[in-house]
Amino acid sequence: MHYRTRFAPSPTGLLHVGNAYSALFCARWAEQHDAELILRIEDIDHTRCRPAYADALIEDMHWLGLKWQGSVQYQSQRSQAYMQAIVTLRDMKMIYPCFCTRKEIKEEVLRMASAPHLEDLSVEYPGICKNRDVDEQIQRMQNESFAWRLDIDKALAAVGSGLSWQDEAGVRHAHDIHHDIIIGRKDISFSYHLAVVIDDAAQGITDVIRGDDLRESTGIHRMLQSLLGLPEPVYHHHPLLCGLDGERLAKRNGGLSLQYLRQMGVDAGKLRDFLFQLDPQVWPFAVDQTTEILDVLGNTS
Ligand code: GLU
DSSP, rough: OEEEEEOOOOOOOBBBBBHHHHHHHHHHHHHTOOEEEEEEEOOOOTTTHHHHHHHHHHHHHHHTTOOOOOEEEEEGGGGHHHHHHHHHHHTOEEEEEEOOOHHHHHHHHHHHSOOOOOOGGGGGGTTTTTTTOOHHHHHHHHHOOOOEEEEEEHHHHHOOOTTTTEBTTOOEEEOOOOOOOOOOOOSSOOOHHHHHHHHHHHTSSSEEEGGGGGGGHHHHHHHHHHHHTOOOOEEEOOOOOOOTTTOOTTTOOGGGGGHHHHHHBOOOHHHHHHHHHHHSOEEEEEOHHHHHHHHHBBTTT
């Protein structure tokens, strides 16, 4: 069996040590399994992604010593493939147009709710647009913006209730989607969930390796693969690197960006080794501990 995996960052900010951990996790797995590693830039969200961040992340990957197969793929250049999948799902009647605003959804949820646990209620779509008649859908689609939602009842009827995904130990996990999630966003007509499964299939990805924060999306991805007749990869979810406060590292924490560490004089080889021996996965430096960071990771020490 020939294995292929990918690192698929979104260029919404400068990469930080947590992203480096994720990239190195993929690269190490690829090395151990004689697998191909692909770099995919997930830049469909034009409100948050910036070409400058995409360029910076490629530079960071080179600095870290990461090698990938072939040219870098940009999701922003693949809208047609994603739209084709939307058409297929629409023809299968697995998705429906949803015209709701957040406010309308919230109001409907509150109206339906008998219990006062309001903070839980914004997540589940109450099905307002689910059963609109086709004429009304067509008419409103001409004048209003709309998202595409997966009809979970139809989807489960089509794929069967035993839908599950497989982890690297061969254990199968039941899907956990129970309401009509958005598959096509109002602004771009498709979504991360759709783009990622289309690309994983198009690029022949056998093993998806990514952070634990995406575990919950995996059931959705399996559902879409199953509906669209796409192959099923194995899923590996690695622990997320946390900061001293126990919170996962985030891009907004610019002080831990790879660019900052590089400019400060951190050695990429030392950083790689350091990240791999962390147990638990906690980055043990505060942002301003420059001296301490350089003592351990500096390219002169
Ligand atoms: N683009 C996603 C992110 O940066 C990763 C998607 C994936 O690995 O499936 O969080």
